Amino acid sequence: MNAEIITIGDELISGSVLDTNASFLAGSLRAIGVEVTWMTSVGDDESNIKDSLLSALERSDVVIVTGGLGPTPDDITAEAAAKTFGRELVLNKEALNRIKELFSGRGLEMTPNNEKQALIPAKAKLITNLVGTACGFALREKGKLIFFLPGVPKELARMTDNSVIPILQRENRELVKFKTATLKVFGLSESKIADLIRDIVERSEPAKISFLPNYPENHIKITARGINDQEAIKIVSKTADGIAEQLGDYVFGRDNQTLEGVVGDLLRSNDHTIAVAESCTGGLISQRLTNIPGSSDYMKRGIVVYSNEAKVDLLHVPAHLIDRFGAVSADVAERMAEGAREFGKTDLGLGITGIAGPGGGTPEKPVGLVFISLADEKGTVVKSYNFRGDRTQVRLVTSETALDLVRRYYLNV
Amino acid sequence: MNAEIITIGDELISGSVLDTNASFLAGSLRAIGVEVTWMTSVGDDESNIKDSLLSALERSDVVIVTGGLGPTPDDITAEAAAKTFGRELVLNKEALNRIKELFSGRGLEMTPNNEKQALIPAKAKLITNLVGTACGFALREKGKLIFFLPGVPKELARMTDNSVIPILQRENRELVKFKTATLKVFGLSESKIADLIRDIVERSEPAKISFLPNYPENHIKITARGINDQEAIKIVSKTADGIAEQLGDYVFGRDNQTLEGVVGDLLRSNDHTIAVAESCTGGLISQRLTNIPGSSDYMKRGIVVYSNEAKVDLLHVPAHLIDRFGAVSADVAERMAEGAREFGKTDLGLGITGIAGPGGGTPEKPVGLVFISLADEKGTVVKSYNFRGDRTQVRLVTSETALDLVRRYYLNV
Numbered sequence: 001m002n003a004e005i006i007t008i009g010d011e012l013i014s015g016s017v018l019d020t021n022a023s024f025l026a027g028s029l030r031a032i033g034v035e036v037t038w039m040t041s042v043g044d045d046e047s048n049i050k051d052s053l054l055s056a057l058e059r060s061d062v063v064i065v066t067g068g069l070g071p072t073p074d075d076i077t078a079e080a081a082a083k084t085f086g087r088e089l090v091l092n093k094e095a096l097n098r099i100k101e102l103f104s105g106r107g108l109e110m111t112p113n114n115e116k117q118a119l120i121p122a123k124a125k126l127i128t129n130l131v132g133t134a135c136g137f138a139l140r141e142k143g144k145l146i147f148f149l150p151g152v153p154k155e156l157a158r159m160t161d162n163s164v165i166p167i168l169q170r171e172n173r174e175l176v177k178f179k180t181a182t183l184k185v186f187g188l189s190e191s192k193i194a195d196l197i198r199d200i201v202e203r204s205e206p207a208k209i210s211f212l213p214n215y216p217e218n219h220i221k222i223t224a225r226g227i228n229d230q231e232a233i234k235i236v237s238k239t240a241d242g243i244a245e246q247l248g249d250y251v252f253g254r255d256n257q258t259l260e261g262v263v264g265d266l267l268r269s270n271d272h273t274i275a276v277a278e279s280c281t282g283g284l285i286s287q288r289l290t291n292i293p294g295s296s297d298y299m300k301r302g303i304v305v306y307s308n309e310a311k312v313d314l315l316h317v318p319a320h321l322i323d324r325f326g327a328v329s330a331d332v333a334e335r336m337a338e339g340a341r342e343f344g345k346t347d348l349g350l351g352i353t354g355i356a357g358p359g360g361g362t363p364e365k366p367v368g369l370v371f372i373s374l375a376d377e378k379g380t381v382v383k384s385y386n387f388r389g390d391r392t393q394v395r396l397v398t399s400e401t402a403l404d405l406v407r408r409y410y411l412n413v
Numbered sequence: 414m415n416a417e418i419i420t421i422g423d424e425l426i427s428g429s430v431l432d433t434n435a436s437f438l439a440g441s442l443r444a445i446g447v448e449v450t451w452m453t454s455v456g457d458d459e460s461n462i463k464d465s466l467l468s469a470l471e472r473s474d475v476v477i478v479t480g481g482l483g484p485t486p487d488d489i490t491a492e493a494a495a496k497t498f499g500r501e502l503v504l505n506k507e508a509l510n511r512i513k514e515l516f517s518g519r520g521l522e523m524t525p526n527n528e529k530q531a532l533i534p535a536k537a538k539l540i541t542n543l544v545g546t547a548c549g550f551a552l553r554e555k556g557k558l559i560f561f562l563p564g565v566p567k568e569l570a571r572m573t574d575n576s577v578i579p580i581l582q583r584e585n586r587e588l589v590k591f592k593t594a595t596l597k598v599f600g601l602s603e604s605k606i607a608d609l610i611r612d613i614v615e616r617s618e619p620a621k622i623s624f625l626p627n628y629p630e631n632h633i634k635i636t637a638r639g640i641n642d643q644e645a646i647k648i649v650s651k652t653a654d655g656i657a658e659q660l661g662d663y664v665f666g667r668d669n670q671t672l673e674g675v676v677g678d679l680l681r682s683n684d685h686t687i688a689v690a691e692s693c694t695g696g697l698i699s700q701r702l703t704n705i706p707g708s709s710d711y712m713k714r715g716i717v718v719y720s721n722e723a724k725v726d727l728l729h730v731p732a733h734l735i736d737r738f739g740a741v742s743a744d745v746a747e748r749m750a751e752g753a754r755e756f757g758k759t760d761l762g763l764g765i766t767g768i769a770g771p772g773g774g775t776p777e778k779p780v781g782l783v784f785i786s787l788a789d790e791k792g793t794v795v796k797s798y799n800f801r802g803d804r805t806q807v808r809l810v811t812s813e814t815a816l817d818l819v820r821r822y823y824l825n826v
Binding site for chain 1: 425437454456624704714718756801804805
């Protein structure tokens with residue numbers, strides 16, 4: 001069973017928006033053994049939509065179309081599909097009721113524009129969208145299935161998981177099983193990783209290994225297919241375990257794990273609490289830690305000290321230290337970590353100071369210079385770094401390094 | 414002049430790698446007035462490459478192909494192109510010499526694999542790659558130009574700027590000019606915006622208006638073409654101004670402006686400073702404000718109070734208020750804003766408390782309930798909201814609403 005993906009939208013072909021949907025869909029289909037052979041993007045243009053639908057139907061068993069189902073006049077996918085296949089557009093009552101409910105639930109008035117979103121081609125099967133007003137639908141032409149889904153990535157993802165995949169699985173019970181595993185690495189470059197696992201990559205068949213840089217992390221994806229789930233899982237796990245062994249503690253997580261989630265789990269399982277004092281990262285570390293549901297159990301407070309006065313007031317960093325060594329210095333980072341821990345009455349304190357740029361650098365203290373300090377009841381460590389990149393990259397790699405320092409603290413306990 | 418982009422690679426259609434090349438190329442072409450109407454991705458498969466080339470040649474004036482020019486056996490684009498157009502593959506001496514130089518410059522030995530990269534179809538024009546071993550080439554079929562470029566984004570970008578764009582500009586001196594403007598809106602739904610500007614959209618020709626939802630913002634993109642830059646700019650500006658007037662102060666910015674940047678500009682031009690006390694957003698607002706270079710001029714401190722104790726300690730929120738009304742209450746938000754301002758010695762103080770979920774909700778205080786408060790020297794306002802969505806969405810829309818509250822504060826001054 002081979003599939004084709006058509007993504008529709010002027011924003012895609014003009015280059016203003018990166019198409020993440022096609023890639024997401026391909027990955028989801030691959031996971032159930034459906035291989036994507038073509039991807040096409042066209043604008044919100046009736047004739048091009050029609051041509052792409054007809055070509056796809058010609059060469060593929062399943063077609064998945066996304067985009068152009070919104071409420072605005074430029075959204076014409078449903079209409080174009082109806083015309084292409086000689087069907088009427090009919091008002092779907094179930095869809096209309098759901099849109100009405102969505103609006104009243106939000107205390108908003110429904111506009112006539114939204115009513116348009118309940119129009120789907122005759123004899124199409126409605127695919128319910130639980131998170132937005134655009135409906136999806138599926139229709140069969142020449143015995144082949146064509147799905148139409150909205151272009152909003154979140155809505156698309158939910159509808160793919162809840163409807164498209166189960167329908168395809170019912171359609172073809174003999175699908176080969178794909179399984180994947182992802183290893184998440186921080187602290188090794190892509191080429192260093194490739195070097196370290198060269199032997200494993202060379203004899204990895206039937207598993208396939210791909211490298212996905214995800215700044216500042218590197219992810220390694222292992223894919224295998226088997227005649228059943230167990231076989232595929234066995235091949236994937238064996239390969240993943242081999243790579244993980246080779247890369248050691250540079251691997252911080254797998255699959256959906258995040259570094260902040262791993263750090264949170266470590267704090268929780270050690271019954272520890274943490275407080276964070278940030279300068280150059282401006283709240284990014286606190287924000288990452290608190291992104292995890294339930295993080296209030298261990299993340300007690302974050303202090304963003306963007307002025308020297310705040311460092312003195314909130315963390316009792318001695319003013320003479322700032323005068324003598326500068327706000328970006330090992331001594332100040334240490335006192336920030338200690339101050340965060342002391343006033344937060346937490347087990348750990350994290351202190352970060354640095355120069356994120358683009359301004360503020362000097363020959364002695366260039367942009368990218370960062371000090372990260374971690375304090376516990378026994379003492380305080382501080383490390384200095386020279387990161388490269390723009391402001392966003394420096395902030396990101398700093399937050400990653402700080403979180404990784406906490407992770408490694410527990411490796412050594 | 415319309416163009417079509419074909420990206421080739423198994424990694425693209427399997428969903429393991431996101432295709433950024435097509436989007437980059439579309440933006441580069443658009444900037445010189447060449448409109449992309451189709452984008453296609455196929456795997457490293459001779460028959461699909463051939464079909465995609467022939468279809469593209471049928472409907473487009475210019476075709477740009479990327480990928481499959483590497484040294485490994487799965488890279489077959491040059492060979493497939495030669496076969497499609499009935500040409501021989503010939504060794505290009507200039508290309509071979511350059512590859513040899515690249516290797517000796519790096520102190521590496523050239524492998525026979527790399528020699529393969531100097532084979533290009535007969536009568537094709539070499540497009541030099543200054544940064545990698547893959548050659549590009551261009552050929553003319555049926556009077557139309559087809560470019561072949563490597564898939565490595567960095568090499569592609571350089572070759573596009575240095576060769577493809579100049580060739581196309583020479584090819585067509587009459588290229589129309591495209592100009593775009595983007596309006597950024599917060600606080601109106603996509604369908605509400607469509608309603609409000611229906612008249613403008615209907616009579617927008619020759620400008621084109623598209624809607625780009627960018628949660629929790631909505632962006633409106635206006636594109637126009639003219640025979641010269643001035644004409645295109647005039648059309649775009651007139652349309653953008655008309656929409657901006659209609660949507661009033663829901664438009665917070667244009668083009669590359671961000672809400673945090675606009676808020677920063679307002680603080681700076683009013684010579685004001687701000688301190689932020691966050692609970693449910695966990696540092697997101699501080700992080701957004703400090704993402705702007707130079708923000709230390711106005712952003713003095715951020716406090717992430719994830720425990721009641723921190724609220725009492727750092728902001729002097731009276732414990733009896735928390736006991737009586739709960740940590741998520743209008744009274745606590747007010748005291749947080751006032752505490753942030755008072756202890757930060759800033760002009761403004763922002764206080765945020767709420768329930769981001771997924772846990773922590775009760776019938777009286779459901780997930781999504783958020784209080785946002787803004788304090789200045791004259792007094793304190795507090796507003797309550799019931800946001801929908803998952804944890805990430807609630808945090809994001811809360812941060813946006815809080816920043817927008819600061820922006821609107823200056824609208825009323």
